């Protein structure tokens with residue numbers, strides 16, 4: 001997407017130095033636009049853990065490039081020692097964040113690639129780079145397709161309102177900053193807006209890290225899309241008063257049965273949407289499906305992050321990025337980063353292949369290659 005008229009992806013290989021991966025350091029947005037250079041797998045792991053890069057699709061792509069950086073620094077004395085180092089880096093990268101399945105999916109894809117082929121260390125390094133690029137390109141392409149499919153839902157609502165503004169509520173940031181390009185929840189909005197549909201977005205601020213207030217709001221502002229930031233608890237009130245036509249969120253892991261893990265608070269929005277008869281869609285690329293988990297509430301691991309994210313709130317004060325304590329000193333806090341919305345509350349899943357019901361039959365009808373391998377009840 002464009003930033004001040006210049007096209008950017010969220011991650012890319014430095015054109016002058018093939019040993020350097022560039023990222024937009026999202027900790028500084030919306031106040032500063034800072035590009036960071038990474039040249040080791042440890043730096044990439046730190047960038048994922050500390051959320052310089054975040055969002056399910058982007059941390060998958062980042063893990064892919066992290067594996068490429070690992071291949072450059074791995075022991076080259078023999079194929080065996082190279083693979084031992086690669087397995088160690090894979091483990092380190094996968095451990096950075098547990099809920100988004102895209103991360104382990106990307107790492108495993110690269111490990112499988114270099115296990116299956118590459119006669120020399122140089123061949124295997126080339127496979128790592130090609131795979132990292134393929135994961136990133138595929139992510140951007142799938143998000144673009146999600147936009148096309150999801151825009152049909154927005155167009156349908158616009159038609160039913162005789163062209164009046166379609167009000168869409170979203171939670172956290174499932175925009176292009178959470179992916180390589182376009183995003184998932186925002187991609188249909190970008191497409192519909194580009195087609196001339198009158199849209200307005202309610203942006204949940206999304207405590208504790210406020211990815212809605214800082215990142216989604218910034219993205220929408222850059223693209224000129226009308227939006228309003230709301231506190232996390234406002235959505236139910238807006239829904240009761242007919243001010244929300246549609247909810248679209250992203251996902252960090254979706255079971256093949258349609259349960260959706262996403263940023264903490266998503267479940268409450270889905271409950272409010274159901275109570276008010278408002279469609280609740282989840283947009284995700286196929287890399288976000290977990291084809292091994294049947295019961296998301298029981299079996300999806302939920303990341304718990306540092307309590308300082310709850311105790312403090314970050315922002316700009318007198319042109320300086322500042323962190324402010326909002327609880328009593330050392331207050332006990334809990335920081336669950338994600339929750340799971342059961343399939344029964346999800347109207348549909350918007351994927352790169354189209355829209356399906358959030359159910360085992362729905363996902364398997366769009367992705368029939370997984371029939372026969374998913375666990376039985």
Ligand SMILES: CSC[C@@H](O)[C@@H](O)C(=O)COP(=O)(O)O
Nearest residue numbers: 054055056172174178250251263
């Ligand atoms: C990538 S879209 C789905 C999610 O990743 C997004 O909504 C979200 O929860 C991001 O979480 P984050 O903790 O910022 O990585």
